[in-house]
Amino acid sequence: MYYFIVNKTGGSGKAVKRWNKLQKFLDKSNIEYKVIFSEYVMHAKKIASELCSLNEKVKVIVVGGDGTLNEVINGITDFSKISLGIIPAGSGNDFSRQFKIPRHNSKRAFKKILRNQASGKEKFIDLGQARFTTESGEEKNLLFSISSGMGFDALICEKNDSSKLKKALNKMHMGKFSYLAISLQTIFLMKPFGATVHFEDGGTSENSTLRLDHMIFLAAMNFRAEGGGIKMSPMAVPDDGYFTICAVSNVKKLLLLQKFLLLATSLHVKNKSFTFRNTAKFSIKSDVPVTIHTDGEFFTNISEIHYTCHHNKLSVLV
16 A cells, blocks of 8 residues: 555645556556545645554655655654655755655656566665754754755745746746755845854864854755756765765855856855765854755754764665
């Protein structure tokens, strides 16, 4: 039995269209399934929690984007009961990119899941956890599969969330280009800031603290790419027990566009303005309140985040 969670409202209706095509294949193939439609923000989280109460191990497949998938992950109350997959129908689709899941054909995407299931091997990935306090004083403990960040990439998530351009491009199946357009706009408007990173998973006192001045962003990457395929940390591995941090600092305003182009073309790895480091546990404290995100869900006016990588936390159907 497969349980499908279909995002009824996201992606300009793309998820429902993908589901309608997939449903015909499921019925024709006599595959046992149940479909539940996500009707509002955080409904998928509630659905996932309810599925965890079933007396069985449940195979859950999200028909939607990375945001809906993240809701489901944060709704899971017992990870030993859930195996999670995705039929991509979002704008960024970075989860599906990581595992080379077909992004434009729901039947092919599901057939890939079936083939991997037939092998009998269960695959696990790490999950990140971000702990912080909101400006209203609420304590947050959020899980993420792809990435979490502070600064530039989080600002893009904030601007992209309400972007009319994103909605228009989604209808043309070109949603990832909204990230690029908003990135170019944001890079000239944002103000660099200072931050201190403290690594809490060992090491000497000399390398346990990292100071970053005139910082543009810091991203804790579990996957290689975010924002519709931008490879922030090409060396990141989703099941090695570590984040790969990618940070940009000490950049003059006139060179911001150059750094962005290096990032967009994956030529940034050896550039001295970019800092990379693997770590399983760290915290970052900004000199000023900034915007942060976890898998695209953003929060404003945050000064400090604590990160932990949970090794092989989630069983995935990929």
